[in-house]
Amino acid sequence: MTPDLMASLYVFILAGFVGFEVIRRVSPLLHTPLMSLTNAISAIAVVGAIVIAGEQRSTLSTILGTLAVIASTTNVVGGFLITDRMLKMFKKRGPTKR
């Protein structure tokens, strides 16, 4: 195994633990926004797609890369927007007006 690969594995395992510890604390109240937020965050795959679409090494890879940019941009933009839209609705006390 190359040192770089070992480093990647360390990163993966440690990030997994951080994820467990942080996400365990999320109140069940917010489990739906949690799922849409983590979905938006994992759409960071867009960076891989950008490079493939921009390198233009072959027609096939450019097409696949562009499609991947579309799919992940949808998640980035849509994911953050809908998470914020949901979180805006959670209020401690109902509005006093009306």
Add this chain to the structure above:
Amino acid sequence: MSQDVIEQLIQVTYLAAAVLFVLSLRWLSAPATARRGVWAGEIGMLLAVVGTLLHHEIVSYQWILVGFFLGSAIGVPMAVFMPMTAVPQRTALSHAFGALAAALVGTAEYYLHTSDLSPFTMSALALEILLGSLTFTGSLMAFGKLQEILPTRPVTYKGQNVVNLSLLAVAVGLGVYLVANPGATLLFPLFMGLALVFGVLLIIPIGGADMPTVISLLNSYAGLSAAAMGFVLENKLLIIAGALDGASGFILSVIMCKAMNRSFTNVLFGAFGQAQRGTSGKGEARPVRSATPEEAAAILEAASSVVIVPGYGMAVAQAQHKVRELHDALTKRGVAVKFAIHPVAGRMPGHMNVLLAEADIPYDKLLEMDEINPEFGQTDVALIIGANDVTNPAARHDRSSPIYGMPILDVDKARTVMVIKRSMSAGFAGIENELYYLDKTMMLFGDAKSFVGNIVKALSGGEHG
């Protein structure tokens, strides 16, 4: 020289993005800081994307911009105009998009680097393709079921598990062969095709009430496929974001399984809720007590504490705003109103909370199962709106019941139980709910939205008379 500087700059933006992603999830733990979490995530994403655009290997921005534009054109309307009752469908669709992106990038990488793939990179690539493809079709199937384009009841046939598992075994075998011989380019499409078919077959036998677990599991797979992509591209930011998403989906699916007292294997291969046990037919003649909205209103008005138990039926009937009116009318009369939320109520984790928050119900009135269960003994009325199996006392004492051992809301301990339900038909698990035959239970037959509306009307009528 300047290229080195740019490369380092890119790495710095990635590091900052990774930190912001962790903070983002950290801030999401409480409603008070949750929106800050979204902003942190957005800034992290922006940094990473800008950093990536500086990459020297990019020769043209044309197709990237086309992708950004089309992606936003799909993503923005989906987020802005989607009604909150459709959130589970949207989530399933976004898992499909995320997995599709991973599968496409993996495919492109494979054909670009076929000749120089190390066994390790090829393993990560195979995993990325496998998880990405099966999550893509699986999530599309879940979307179809949630949107009710496809039948929501489990579809099963004899030998289904054998077929599914052998298909998976063949796919994994092909994956292993490709790791040993990356040059076998003809097998690659076959490998991917099998993974795509497996995703479809995996979700076919899964029924509506198991969706919270399955959607969480697909969430986890989508994250893991992104992490596998990080290994292929040697991109640590991708690995971190994928691991966070994978961990989140995994935790949620464990919580959902526990809330149903079932195992992963049982959810995926058990085909729950086929009602094939032949128990229907017996006991159907047992008498139940039904009541009108006016009678229900009179009892609710006289109560001092009411706990409302919402379920998927409330979402289907879009009754959350009427429920809010009922909550307001009762609160105005000095009745203490709370909501009891079972972890698997609805079609995805936290589904009920989002709907009730949308209807402007303050979130400190939404209580989890463990918090509310001790309170049912002192509750005057438990009002069940569109929930069934999660309130069935058989789960506590009837060893022969398929839901035996499942943690339930102890509504039967309240002084009066009211159940708003369209008919006497059995719940998702296909079993009778003995709660309906208790002396203290009143069945309120009708559509949840209009029935709750009628109760509210009766309450305000009483005010003037």
